[in-house]
Amino acid sequence: MQIYLPIAEVSVNVFLLLGLGGMVGVLSGMFGVGGGFLITPLLFFMGIPPAVAVATGANQIVASSISGVLAHFKRKTVDLRMGLVLLAGGLIGAALGVWIFNLLKGLGQVDLLVRLCYVVFLGIIGGLMFIESLNAIFKSRKGAPRKRRHHGWVHGLPFKMRFRTSGLYISAIPPMLVGLSVGVLSAIMGVGGGFIMVPAMIYLLGMPTKVVVGTSLFQIIFVTAFTTLLHATTNYTVDIMLALVLILGGVIGAQIGTAFGTRLKAEQLRIALASLVLLVCGKLALDLFITPSEIYELVAR
Amino acid sequence: MRVLAALLILIAALPARAEEVVLGLSRTNVSITTDFDGSDILIFGAVKREVAIQSDPPLQVIVTVEGPLEPVTVWRKARKLGIWVNAEAVEIDSAPSFYAVATSAPWNQSITAVEDLRHKVSIPRAIRSVGAPMDIMDSEAFTEALIRVREQQGLYRVEEESVELQESTLFDTSISMPANISEGRYLTRVFLTRAGKVISVHESEIQVGKVGLERWLFTLSRQMPLAYGLLSLAIAALAGWGASALFRAIRSG
Numbered sequence: 001m002q003i004y005l006p007i008a009e010v011s012v013n014v015f016l017l018l019g020l021g022g023m024v025g026v027l028s029g030m031f032g033v034g035g036g037f038l039i040t041p042l043l044f045f046m047g048i049p050p051a052v053a054v055a056t057g058a059n060q061i062v063a064s065s066i067s068g069v070l071a072h073f074k075r076k077t078v079d080l081r082m083g084l085v086l087l088a089g090g091l092i093g094a095a096l097g098v099w100i101f102n103l104l105k106g107l108g109q110v111d112l113l114v115r116l117c118y119v120v121f122l123g124i125i126g127g128l129m130f131i132e133s134l135n136a137i138f139k140s141r142k143g144a145p146r147k148r149r150h151h152g153w154v155h156g157l158p159f160k161m162r163f164r165t166s167g168l169y170i171s172a173i174p175p176m177l178v179g180l181s182v183g184v185l186s187a188i189m190g191v192g193g194g195f196i197m198v199p200a201m202i203y204l205l206g207m208p209t210k211v212v213v214g215t216s217l218f219q220i221i222f223v224t225a226f227t228t229l230l231h232a233t234t235n236y237t238v239d240i241m242l243a244l245v246l247i248l249g250g251v252i253g254a255q256i257g258t259a260f261g262t263r264l265k266a267e268q269l270r271i272a273l274a275s276l277v278l279l280v281c282g283k284l285a286l287d288l289f290i291t292p293s294e295i296y297e298l299v300a301r
Numbered sequence: 302m303r304v305l306a307a308l309l310i311l312i313a314a315l316p317a318r319a320e321e322v323v324l325g326l327s328r329t330n331v332s333i334t335t336d337f338d339g340s341d342i343l344i345f346g347a348v349k350r351e352v353a354i355q356s357d358p359p360l361q362v363i364v365t366v367e368g369p370l371e372p373v374t375v376w377r378k379a380r381k382l383g384i385w386v387n388a389e390a391v392e393i394d395s396a397p398s399f400y401a402v403a404t405s406a407p408w409n410q411s412i413t414a415v416e417d418l419r420h421k422v423s424i425p426r427a428i429r430s431v432g433a434p435m436d437i438m439d440s441e442a443f444t445e446a447l448i449r450v451r452e453q454q455g456l457y458r459v460e461e462e463s464v465e466l467q468e469s470t471l472f473d474t475s476i477s478m479p480a481n482i483s484e485g486r487y488l489t490r491v492f493l494t495r496a497g498k499v500i501s502v503h504e505s506e507i508q509v510g511k512v513g514l515e516r517w518l519f520t521l522s523r524q525m526p527l528a529y530g531l532l533s534l535a536i537a538a539l540a541g542w543g544a545s546a547l548f549r550a551i552r553s554g
Binding site: 004006007009010060063064065067068070108111112228232233236243247248252254289291292294296297298300 | 333334335336338339371372373374375376377378379380383384385386387390443446447449450451453480481483511514515516518519522523526527529530531532533534537538540541542543544545548
Protein backbone atom coordinates (compact mmCIF):
# COMPACT_ATOMS: atom_id res chain seq x y z
CA MET A 1 0.00 0.00 0.00
CA GLN A 2 1.46 3.32 -1.07
CA ILE A 3 1.11 6.52 0.91
CA TYR A 4 1.66 9.96 -0.61
CA LEU A 5 3.66 12.28 1.65
CA PRO A 6 2.35 15.84 1.19
CA ILE A 7 5.57 17.70 2.04
CA ALA A 8 8.20 15.28 0.75
CA GLU A 9 5.99 14.96 -2.38
CA VAL A 10 6.89 11.33 -2.93
CA SER A 11 4.86 8.19 -2.67
CA VAL A 12 6.31 5.42 -0.48
CA ASN A 13 5.21 2.04 0.78
CA VAL A 14 3.49 2.51 4.12
CA PHE A 15 4.55 -0.92 5.43
CA LEU A 16 8.17 -0.20 4.59
CA LEU A 17 7.92 3.03 6.60
CA LEU A 18 6.14 1.32 9.50
CA GLY A 19 8.80 -1.38 9.42
CA LEU A 20 11.57 1.21 9.43
CA GLY A 21 9.98 3.04 12.37
CA GLY A 22 9.41 -0.27 14.12
CA MET A 23 12.96 -1.50 13.55
CA VAL A 24 14.45 1.72 14.88
CA GLY A 25 11.96 1.53 17.77
CA VAL A 26 13.16 -1.98 18.61
CA LEU A 27 16.75 -0.75 18.59
CA SER A 28 15.95 2.27 20.72
CA GLY A 29 14.13 0.05 23.20
CA MET A 30 17.00 -2.46 23.25
CA PHE A 31 19.89 -0.03 23.47
CA GLY A 32 18.26 3.02 25.02
CA VAL A 33 19.15 5.30 22.10
CA GLY A 34 16.79 7.64 20.27
CA GLY A 35 17.47 6.04 16.92
CA GLY A 36 17.45 9.33 15.02
CA PHE A 37 20.96 8.64 13.77
CA LEU A 38 19.63 5.53 12.00
CA ILE A 39 16.24 6.77 10.86
CA THR A 40 17.51 9.82 8.97
CA PRO A 41 20.08 7.99 6.77
CA LEU A 42 17.61 5.14 6.15
CA LEU A 43 15.11 7.74 4.94
CA PHE A 44 17.79 9.03 2.54
CA PHE A 45 18.15 5.51 1.15
CA MET A 46 14.37 5.35 0.64
CA GLY A 47 14.45 8.45 -1.56
CA ILE A 48 13.05 11.00 0.89
CA PRO A 49 14.71 14.39 0.23
CA PRO A 50 17.48 14.91 2.86
CA ALA A 51 16.03 18.22 4.09
CA VAL A 52 12.66 16.55 4.79
CA ALA A 53 14.33 13.51 6.37
CA VAL A 54 16.30 15.71 8.78
CA ALA A 55 13.38 17.91 9.83
CA THR A 56 10.92 15.02 10.16
CA GLY A 57 13.49 12.92 12.01
CA ALA A 58 13.66 15.66 14.66
CA ASN A 59 9.88 15.55 15.00
CA GLN A 60 9.88 11.78 15.43
CA ILE A 61 12.48 12.01 18.20
CA VAL A 62 10.20 14.35 20.19
CA ALA A 63 7.70 11.49 20.42
CA SER A 64 10.16 8.77 21.34
CA SER A 65 11.93 10.99 23.91
CA ILE A 66 8.67 11.93 25.66
CA SER A 67 7.77 8.26 25.79
CA GLY A 68 11.16 7.52 27.36
CA VAL A 69 11.46 10.43 29.78
CA LEU A 70 8.15 9.66 31.52
CA ALA A 71 9.59 6.39 32.84
CA HIS A 72 12.68 8.26 34.08
CA PHE A 73 10.59 10.90 35.88
CA LYS A 74 8.86 8.09 37.74
CA ARG A 75 12.22 6.71 38.87
CA LYS A 76 13.45 10.26 39.70
CA THR A 77 16.49 9.84 37.47
CA VAL A 78 16.22 13.24 35.77
CA ASP A 79 18.52 16.06 36.88
CA LEU A 80 16.21 18.97 36.00
CA ARG A 81 18.74 21.67 36.86
CA MET A 82 21.43 20.09 34.71
CA GLY A 83 18.82 19.50 32.02
CA LEU A 84 17.93 23.19 31.95
CA VAL A 85 21.57 24.29 31.66
CA LEU A 86 22.10 21.79 28.84
CA LEU A 87 18.88 23.04 27.25
CA ALA A 88 20.01 26.67 27.33
CA GLY A 89 23.07 25.67 25.34
CA GLY A 90 21.01 23.36 23.17
CA LEU A 91 18.56 26.02 22.03
CA ILE A 92 21.39 28.36 21.00
CA GLY A 93 23.04 25.45 19.23
CA ALA A 94 19.86 24.45 17.41
CA ALA A 95 19.34 28.00 16.13
CA LEU A 96 22.97 28.07 14.99
CA GLY A 97 22.56 24.66 13.34
CA VAL A 98 19.46 25.66 11.38
CA TRP A 99 21.23 28.84 10.29
CA ILE A 100 24.23 26.83 9.00
CA PHE A 101 21.80 24.37 7.36
CA ASN A 102 20.00 27.15 5.48
CA LEU A 103 23.25 28.84 4.52
CA LEU A 104 24.55 25.65 2.92
CA LYS A 105 21.17 24.93 1.36
CA GLY A 106 21.59 28.21 -0.50
CA LEU A 107 25.02 27.08 -1.66
CA GLY A 108 23.71 23.68 -2.81
CA GLN A 109 25.94 21.83 -0.35
CA VAL A 110 23.46 20.78 2.33
CA ASP A 111 23.39 17.15 1.18
CA LEU A 112 27.12 16.94 1.47
CA LEU A 113 27.15 18.55 4.93
CA VAL A 114 24.51 16.17 6.29
CA ARG A 115 26.18 13.11 4.81
CA LEU A 116 29.64 14.17 5.99
CA CYS A 117 28.36 14.76 9.52
CA TYR A 118 26.83 11.31 9.50
CA VAL A 119 29.92 9.56 8.20
CA VAL A 120 32.18 11.30 10.74
CA PHE A 121 29.96 10.86 13.80
CA LEU A 122 28.65 7.38 13.02
CA GLY A 123 32.25 6.34 12.28
CA ILE A 124 33.62 7.71 15.55
CA ILE A 125 30.78 6.49 17.77
CA GLY A 126 30.47 3.10 16.05
CA GLY A 127 34.23 2.55 16.18
CA LEU A 128 34.53 3.53 19.86
CA MET A 129 31.56 1.39 20.84
CA PHE A 130 32.92 -1.57 18.94
CA ILE A 131 36.36 -1.36 20.56
CA GLU A 132 34.91 -0.73 24.01
CA SER A 133 32.52 -3.66 23.89
CA LEU A 134 35.27 -5.95 22.56
CA ASN A 135 37.41 -4.86 25.52
CA ALA A 136 34.50 -5.42 27.89
CA ILE A 137 33.99 -8.97 26.62
CA PHE A 138 37.72 -9.58 26.91
CA LYS A 139 37.76 -8.26 30.48
CA SER A 140 34.62 -10.07 31.60
CA ARG A 141 36.31 -13.30 30.53
CA LYS A 142 39.31 -12.39 32.69
CA GLY A 143 36.90 -11.28 35.39
CA ALA A 144 38.61 -8.05 36.37
CA PRO A 145 36.25 -5.06 36.21
CA ARG A 146 37.90 -1.68 36.59
CA LYS A 147 36.40 1.45 38.07
CA ARG A 148 37.67 4.98 37.78
CA ARG A 149 36.45 8.35 39.03
CA HIS A 150 36.93 11.21 36.62
CA HIS A 151 38.23 14.60 37.74
CA GLY A 152 39.21 16.57 34.68
CA TRP A 153 39.96 20.12 33.70
CA VAL A 154 36.23 20.95 33.78
CA HIS A 155 36.32 21.34 37.54
CA GLY A 156 38.61 24.37 37.39
CA LEU A 157 36.25 26.70 35.51
CA PRO A 158 34.23 29.67 36.93
CA PHE A 159 30.39 30.06 37.27
CA LYS A 160 30.10 27.03 39.50
CA MET A 161 26.63 25.60 40.11
CA ARG A 162 25.39 22.89 42.42
CA PHE A 163 23.56 20.00 40.75
CA ARG A 164 21.94 18.07 43.61
CA THR A 165 20.50 15.11 41.71
CA SER A 166 23.85 14.47 40.05
CA GLY A 167 25.79 15.24 43.22
CA LEU A 168 28.03 17.66 41.33
CA TYR A 169 29.43 21.13 42.00
CA ILE A 170 30.85 22.25 38.67
CA SER A 171 30.99 25.24 36.35
CA ALA A 172 27.95 25.85 34.11
CA ILE A 173 30.19 26.41 31.08
CA PRO A 174 30.94 22.77 30.13
CA PRO A 175 27.29 21.64 30.23
CA MET A 176 26.33 24.71 28.18
CA LEU A 177 28.99 23.84 25.59
CA VAL A 178 27.92 20.20 25.49
CA GLY A 179 24.31 21.31 25.00
CA LEU A 180 25.33 23.79 22.32
CA SER A 181 27.29 21.32 20.22
CA VAL A 182 24.56 18.71 20.48
CA GLY A 183 22.02 21.38 19.47
CA VAL A 184 24.00 22.16 16.31
CA LEU A 185 24.18 18.46 15.42
CA SER A 186 20.50 18.01 16.16
CA ALA A 187 19.59 20.69 13.64
CA ILE A 188 21.99 19.54 10.94
CA MET A 189 21.60 15.79 11.31
CA GLY A 190 18.00 15.48 12.52
CA VAL A 191 19.10 13.52 15.57
CA GLY A 192 18.51 13.93 19.28
CA GLY A 193 22.22 13.65 19.91
CA GLY A 194 21.90 11.25 22.84
CA PHE A 195 24.64 9.11 21.41
CA ILE A 196 27.05 12.03 21.79
CA MET A 197 25.59 13.65 24.89
CA VAL A 198 25.54 10.50 27.02
CA PRO A 199 29.28 9.81 26.72
CA ALA A 200 30.01 13.54 27.14
CA MET A 201 27.95 13.68 30.35
CA ILE A 202 29.66 10.62 31.81
CA TYR A 203 33.25 11.24 30.79
CA LEU A 204 33.40 15.05 30.49
CA LEU A 205 31.00 16.22 33.20
CA GLY A 206 31.44 13.20 35.47
CA MET A 207 27.69 12.70 36.01
CA PRO A 208 26.50 9.46 37.63
CA THR A 209 25.36 6.96 35.00
CA LYS A 210 21.88 6.49 36.47
CA VAL A 211 20.76 10.08 35.81
CA VAL A 212 22.48 10.46 32.44
CA VAL A 213 19.89 8.88 30.14
CA GLY A 214 16.86 10.56 31.76
CA THR A 215 18.51 13.97 31.79
CA SER A 216 19.63 13.70 28.18
CA LEU A 217 16.14 12.61 27.11
CA PHE A 218 14.65 15.58 28.96
CA GLN A 219 16.95 17.99 27.15
CA ILE A 220 16.47 16.26 23.78
CA ILE A 221 12.68 16.73 23.87
CA PHE A 222 12.99 20.49 23.93
CA VAL A 223 15.93 20.83 21.57
CA THR A 224 14.33 18.59 18.91
CA ALA A 225 10.96 20.33 19.40
CA PHE A 226 12.69 23.67 18.85
CA THR A 227 14.53 22.28 15.82
CA THR A 228 11.25 20.96 14.39
CA LEU A 229 9.66 24.39 14.75
CA LEU A 230 12.64 26.12 13.15
CA HIS A 231 12.66 23.73 10.19
CA ALA A 232 8.87 24.00 9.85
CA THR A 233 8.91 27.80 9.77
CA THR A 234 12.04 28.44 7.69
CA ASN A 235 12.25 25.45 5.33
CA TYR A 236 8.71 23.99 5.36
CA THR A 237 10.28 20.53 5.44
CA VAL A 238 8.48 18.81 8.32
CA ASP A 239 6.22 16.08 6.93
CA ILE A 240 3.50 15.28 9.47
CA MET A 241 2.33 12.24 7.54
CA LEU A 242 5.84 10.77 7.43
CA ALA A 243 6.40 11.56 11.12
CA LEU A 244 3.11 9.96 12.10
CA VAL A 245 3.86 6.65 10.37
CA LEU A 246 7.39 6.57 11.80
CA ILE A 247 6.15 7.38 15.31
CA LEU A 248 3.48 4.69 15.09
CA GLY A 249 6.02 2.07 14.10
CA GLY A 250 8.54 3.46 16.59
CA VAL A 251 6.42 3.35 19.74
CA ILE A 252 5.34 -0.24 19.08
CA GLY A 253 8.89 -1.28 18.22
CA ALA A 254 10.27 0.37 21.35
CA GLN A 255 8.10 -1.80 23.59
CA ILE A 256 9.14 -4.96 21.76
CA GLY A 257 12.77 -3.85 21.95
CA THR A 258 12.62 -3.25 25.69
CA ALA A 259 11.32 -6.77 26.21
CA PHE A 260 14.04 -8.18 23.94
CA GLY A 261 16.82 -6.16 25.50
CA THR A 262 16.40 -7.68 28.95
CA ARG A 263 17.06 -11.17 27.56
CA LEU A 264 20.34 -10.41 25.79
CA LYS A 265 23.79 -9.80 27.26
CA ALA A 266 24.87 -6.16 27.40
CA GLU A 267 28.16 -6.73 25.54
CA GLN A 268 26.49 -8.65 22.73
CA LEU A 269 23.91 -5.88 22.44
CA ARG A 270 26.57 -3.20 22.23
CA ILE A 271 28.56 -5.10 19.58
CA ALA A 272 25.40 -5.60 17.52
CA LEU A 273 24.55 -1.90 17.73
CA ALA A 274 28.13 -0.89 16.92
CA SER A 275 28.15 -3.12 13.83
CA LEU A 276 24.88 -1.64 12.66
CA VAL A 277 26.14 1.91 13.14
CA LEU A 278 29.35 1.09 11.26
CA LEU A 279 27.35 -0.54 8.45
CA VAL A 280 25.21 2.58 7.89
CA CYS A 281 28.34 4.73 8.14
CA GLY A 282 30.11 2.53 5.57
CA LYS A 283 27.26 2.78 3.08
CA LEU A 284 27.13 6.57 3.42
CA ALA A 285 30.92 6.84 3.11
CA LEU A 286 30.96 4.67 -0.02
CA ASP A 287 28.43 7.00 -1.64
CA LEU A 288 30.78 9.90 -1.00
CA PHE A 289 33.93 8.21 -2.32
CA ILE A 290 32.72 6.02 -5.19
CA THR A 291 32.24 7.72 -8.54
CA PRO A 292 28.46 8.26 -8.73
CA SER A 293 26.57 6.84 -11.70
CA GLU A 294 25.05 10.29 -12.27
CA ILE A 295 27.34 13.22 -11.54
CA TYR A 296 24.64 15.79 -12.18
CA GLU A 297 22.03 16.72 -9.61
CA LEU A 298 18.86 18.81 -9.93
CA VAL A 299 17.84 21.35 -7.31
CA ALA A 300 14.51 23.10 -7.73
CA ARG A 301 14.61 26.79 -6.80
CA MET B 302 -30.31 21.99 -27.14
CA ARG B 303 -29.81 25.70 -27.53
CA VAL B 304 -26.24 25.38 -26.31
CA LEU B 305 -25.52 22.67 -28.82
CA ALA B 306 -26.98 24.75 -31.60
CA ALA B 307 -24.85 27.70 -30.52
CA LEU B 308 -21.81 25.46 -30.50
CA LEU B 309 -22.56 24.19 -33.98
CA ILE B 310 -22.95 27.73 -35.26
CA LEU B 311 -19.69 28.64 -33.60
CA ILE B 312 -17.88 25.71 -35.21
CA ALA B 313 -19.38 26.58 -38.57
CA ALA B 314 -18.33 30.19 -38.11
CA LEU B 315 -14.69 29.24 -37.57
CA PRO B 316 -12.43 30.05 -40.50
CA ALA B 317 -12.61 27.14 -42.86
CA ARG B 318 -9.71 24.82 -42.20
CA ALA B 319 -9.09 21.61 -44.04
CA GLU B 320 -8.51 19.44 -40.96
CA GLU B 321 -9.06 20.14 -37.28
CA VAL B 322 -8.80 18.30 -33.97
CA VAL B 323 -11.77 17.57 -31.74
CA LEU B 324 -10.25 16.45 -28.46
CA GLY B 325 -11.41 14.44 -25.49
CA LEU B 326 -9.52 13.79 -22.26
CA SER B 327 -10.27 10.91 -19.96
CA ARG B 328 -10.08 13.45 -17.15
CA THR B 329 -9.47 17.16 -16.81
CA ASN B 330 -8.11 16.98 -13.32
CA VAL B 331 -5.77 14.67 -11.45
CA SER B 332 -6.24 14.53 -7.68
CA ILE B 333 -3.27 13.80 -5.45
CA THR B 334 -4.80 11.88 -2.56
CA THR B 335 -3.19 10.02 0.33
CA ASP B 336 -2.96 6.82 -1.73
CA PHE B 337 -1.84 8.57 -4.95
CA ASP B 338 0.57 6.40 -6.90
CA GLY B 339 0.72 8.01 -10.31
CA SER B 340 -2.01 8.33 -12.87
CA ASP B 341 -2.76 7.45 -16.46
CA ILE B 342 -4.51 9.95 -18.68
CA LEU B 343 -6.29 8.81 -21.77
CA ILE B 344 -6.21 11.38 -24.54
CA PHE B 345 -8.44 10.69 -27.51
CA GLY B 346 -10.02 12.66 -30.29
CA ALA B 347 -11.12 12.87 -33.86
CA VAL B 348 -10.05 14.83 -36.89
CA LYS B 349 -12.84 16.99 -38.27
CA ARG B 350 -12.52 17.73 -41.95
CA GLU B 351 -14.54 19.25 -44.75
CA VAL B 352 -12.63 17.61 -47.56
CA ALA B 353 -11.93 14.04 -48.55
CA ILE B 354 -9.17 12.21 -46.65
CA GLN B 355 -5.85 12.90 -48.23
CA SER B 356 -3.72 9.78 -47.75
CA ASP B 357 -0.42 10.89 -49.25
CA PRO B 358 1.51 12.19 -47.39
CA PRO B 359 -0.22 10.47 -44.44
CA LEU B 360 -1.64 12.39 -41.51
CA GLN B 361 0.31 12.07 -38.25
CA VAL B 362 -0.62 13.00 -34.69
CA ILE B 363 1.67 14.26 -31.92
CA VAL B 364 0.37 14.64 -28.37
CA THR B 365 2.31 16.57 -25.71
CA VAL B 366 1.54 17.05 -22.02
CA GLU B 367 3.55 19.76 -20.29
CA GLY B 368 3.70 20.38 -16.55
CA PRO B 369 4.19 23.81 -14.94
CA LEU B 370 7.41 25.58 -15.94
CA GLU B 371 9.91 26.24 -13.19
CA PRO B 372 13.54 27.27 -12.82
CA VAL B 373 16.02 24.51 -11.95
CA THR B 374 19.63 24.54 -10.82
CA VAL B 375 21.72 21.72 -12.27
CA TRP B 376 24.80 20.85 -10.22
CA ARG B 377 27.77 18.89 -11.50
CA LYS B 378 29.77 16.96 -8.96
CA ALA B 379 33.53 16.82 -8.99
CA ARG B 380 35.99 14.93 -6.85
CA LYS B 381 37.59 17.19 -4.27
CA LEU B 382 39.93 15.80 -1.59
CA GLY B 383 38.72 12.32 -2.50
CA ILE B 384 35.00 12.93 -2.06
CA TRP B 385 32.34 13.92 -4.56
CA VAL B 386 30.96 17.40 -3.99
CA ASN B 387 28.69 19.72 -6.00
CA ALA B 388 31.19 21.83 -7.87
CA GLU B 389 29.61 23.71 -10.80
CA ALA B 390 26.07 24.90 -11.32
CA VAL B 391 24.03 26.06 -14.30
CA GLU B 392 20.72 27.76 -13.70
CA ILE B 393 18.09 26.69 -16.22
CA ASP B 394 15.59 29.52 -16.51
CA SER B 395 12.54 27.43 -17.15
CA ALA B 396 11.98 23.74 -17.58
CA PRO B 397 8.69 21.86 -17.47
CA SER B 398 8.31 19.80 -14.31
CA PHE B 399 6.75 17.09 -16.45
CA TYR B 400 6.83 16.58 -20.21
CA ALA B 401 5.51 13.73 -22.30
CA VAL B 402 5.47 13.46 -26.07
CA ALA B 403 3.61 10.71 -27.89
CA THR B 404 3.63 10.34 -31.66
CA SER B 405 1.83 8.18 -34.18
CA ALA B 406 4.92 7.67 -36.35
CA PRO B 407 8.69 7.57 -35.75
CA TRP B 408 9.90 11.02 -34.68
CA ASN B 409 11.62 12.06 -37.92
CA GLN B 410 8.50 11.25 -39.94
CA SER B 411 6.26 13.15 -37.52
CA ILE B 412 7.71 16.62 -37.55
CA THR B 413 10.55 18.54 -39.15
CA ALA B 414 13.25 20.29 -37.12
CA VAL B 415 11.97 23.71 -38.23
CA GLU B 416 8.41 23.00 -37.12
CA ASP B 417 9.72 21.53 -33.87
CA LEU B 418 11.63 24.76 -33.24
CA ARG B 419 8.59 26.89 -33.98
CA HIS B 420 6.08 24.95 -31.90
CA LYS B 421 8.53 23.72 -29.19
CA VAL B 422 7.41 20.13 -29.39
CA SER B 423 10.40 17.98 -28.45
CA ILE B 424 11.83 17.94 -24.90
CA PRO B 425 15.02 19.96 -25.61
CA ARG B 426 12.86 22.65 -27.24
CA ALA B 427 10.57 22.84 -24.23
CA ILE B 428 13.49 23.81 -21.97
CA ARG B 429 14.62 27.41 -21.97
CA SER B 430 18.12 28.23 -20.83
CA VAL B 431 19.44 31.70 -21.45
CA GLY B 432 23.01 31.43 -20.40
CA ALA B 433 25.54 29.63 -18.27
CA PRO B 434 28.24 31.28 -16.13
CA MET B 435 31.28 32.38 -18.14
CA ASP B 436 33.57 29.69 -16.76
CA ILE B 437 31.40 26.77 -17.91
CA MET B 438 32.12 25.92 -21.50
CA ASP B 439 29.88 22.90 -21.93
CA SER B 440 26.51 24.23 -20.77
CA GLU B 441 24.70 21.80 -23.12
CA ALA B 442 25.93 18.95 -20.93
CA PHE B 443 23.89 20.40 -18.07
CA THR B 444 20.71 20.59 -20.15
CA GLU B 445 21.30 17.04 -21.36
CA ALA B 446 21.76 15.95 -17.74
CA LEU B 447 18.50 17.61 -16.76
CA ILE B 448 16.68 15.64 -19.47
CA ARG B 449 18.49 12.40 -18.59
CA VAL B 450 17.75 12.65 -14.85
CA ARG B 451 14.10 13.51 -15.40
CA GLU B 452 13.73 10.70 -17.94
CA GLN B 453 15.02 8.29 -15.29
CA GLN B 454 12.48 9.68 -12.82
CA GLY B 455 9.74 9.13 -15.38
CA LEU B 456 9.05 12.87 -15.54
CA TYR B 457 10.17 13.30 -19.15
CA ARG B 458 9.13 10.74 -21.66
CA VAL B 459 9.16 10.37 -25.40
CA GLU B 460 6.92 7.64 -26.70
CA GLU B 461 7.18 7.26 -30.44
CA GLU B 462 4.45 5.39 -32.27
CA SER B 463 2.28 5.19 -29.15
CA VAL B 464 -0.59 7.22 -30.61
CA GLU B 465 -3.09 4.91 -32.22
CA LEU B 466 -4.49 6.52 -35.37
CA GLN B 467 -7.39 4.89 -37.22
CA GLU B 468 -8.48 5.80 -40.70
CA SER B 469 -6.62 9.10 -40.35
CA THR B 470 -9.57 10.23 -38.23
CA LEU B 471 -9.74 8.72 -34.75
CA PHE B 472 -6.74 8.76 -32.45
CA ASP B 473 -6.01 7.84 -28.87
CA THR B 474 -3.03 7.52 -26.54
CA SER B 475 -2.37 7.08 -22.88
CA ILE B 476 0.08 9.26 -20.95
CA SER B 477 1.22 7.97 -17.59
CA MET B 478 2.23 10.37 -14.84
CA PRO B 479 4.45 9.13 -12.00
CA ALA B 480 3.67 9.72 -8.31
CA ASN B 481 6.32 12.45 -8.01
CA ILE B 482 4.67 15.00 -10.32
CA SER B 483 4.21 18.56 -9.13
CA GLU B 484 0.99 20.45 -8.80
CA GLY B 485 -0.34 22.94 -11.32
CA ARG B 486 -1.84 23.33 -14.76
CA TYR B 487 -0.74 20.82 -17.35
CA LEU B 488 -0.97 21.97 -20.94
CA THR B 489 -2.08 19.32 -23.40
CA ARG B 490 -1.43 19.92 -27.06
CA VAL B 491 -2.37 17.84 -30.09
CA PHE B 492 -0.59 18.52 -33.36
CA LEU B 493 -1.73 17.25 -36.73
CA THR B 494 1.12 17.03 -39.20
CA ARG B 495 1.55 16.11 -42.82
CA ALA B 496 5.03 15.54 -44.24
CA GLY B 497 6.44 16.97 -41.01
CA LYS B 498 4.50 20.23 -41.29
CA VAL B 499 2.06 21.21 -38.55
CA ILE B 500 -1.38 21.76 -40.07
CA SER B 501 -3.45 22.10 -36.91
CA VAL B 502 -2.93 22.53 -33.16
CA HIS B 503 -5.42 21.98 -30.38
CA GLU B 504 -4.73 22.96 -26.75
CA SER B 505 -6.44 22.07 -23.50
CA GLU B 506 -5.60 21.85 -19.82
CA ILE B 507 -5.42 19.29 -17.07
CA GLN B 508 -5.43 20.46 -13.47
CA VAL B 509 -3.16 18.48 -11.12
CA GLY B 510 -3.52 19.17 -7.42
CA LYS B 511 -3.48 17.76 -3.94
CA VAL B 512 -6.93 17.27 -2.44
CA GLY B 513 -8.40 16.59 0.97
CA LEU B 514 -5.95 15.99 3.80
CA GLU B 515 -2.91 16.36 1.54
CA ARG B 516 -4.16 19.76 0.36
CA TRP B 517 -4.97 20.90 3.88
CA LEU B 518 -1.60 19.88 5.36
CA PHE B 519 0.37 21.37 2.48
CA THR B 520 -1.50 24.69 2.61
CA LEU B 521 -1.16 24.87 6.39
CA SER B 522 2.59 24.19 6.20
CA ARG B 523 3.08 27.08 3.76
CA GLN B 524 0.59 29.64 5.04
CA MET B 525 0.75 29.06 8.79
CA PRO B 526 4.09 27.32 9.32
CA LEU B 527 4.13 28.01 13.06
CA ALA B 528 0.71 26.43 13.55
CA TYR B 529 1.80 23.50 11.39
CA GLY B 530 4.98 23.05 13.42
CA LEU B 531 3.05 23.19 16.69
CA LEU B 532 0.53 20.71 15.32
CA SER B 533 3.29 18.25 14.42
CA LEU B 534 4.77 18.65 17.90
CA ALA B 535 1.38 18.15 19.54
CA ILE B 536 0.88 14.94 17.57
CA ALA B 537 4.35 13.73 18.52
CA ALA B 538 3.82 14.57 22.21
CA LEU B 539 0.43 12.89 22.26
CA ALA B 540 1.76 9.78 20.52
CA GLY B 541 4.76 9.56 22.86
CA TRP B 542 2.69 10.02 26.00
CA GLY B 543 -0.14 7.83 24.71
CA ALA B 544 2.17 4.97 23.84
CA SER B 545 3.83 4.85 27.24
CA ALA B 546 0.47 5.16 29.04
CA LEU B 547 -1.05 2.42 26.88
CA PHE B 548 1.77 -0.04 27.38
CA ARG B 549 1.89 0.68 31.10
CA ALA B 550 -1.81 -0.14 31.27
CA ILE B 551 -1.23 -3.37 29.32
CA ARG B 552 1.65 -4.42 31.59
CA SER B 553 -0.16 -3.72 34.82
CA GLY B 554 -2.96 -5.85 33.45
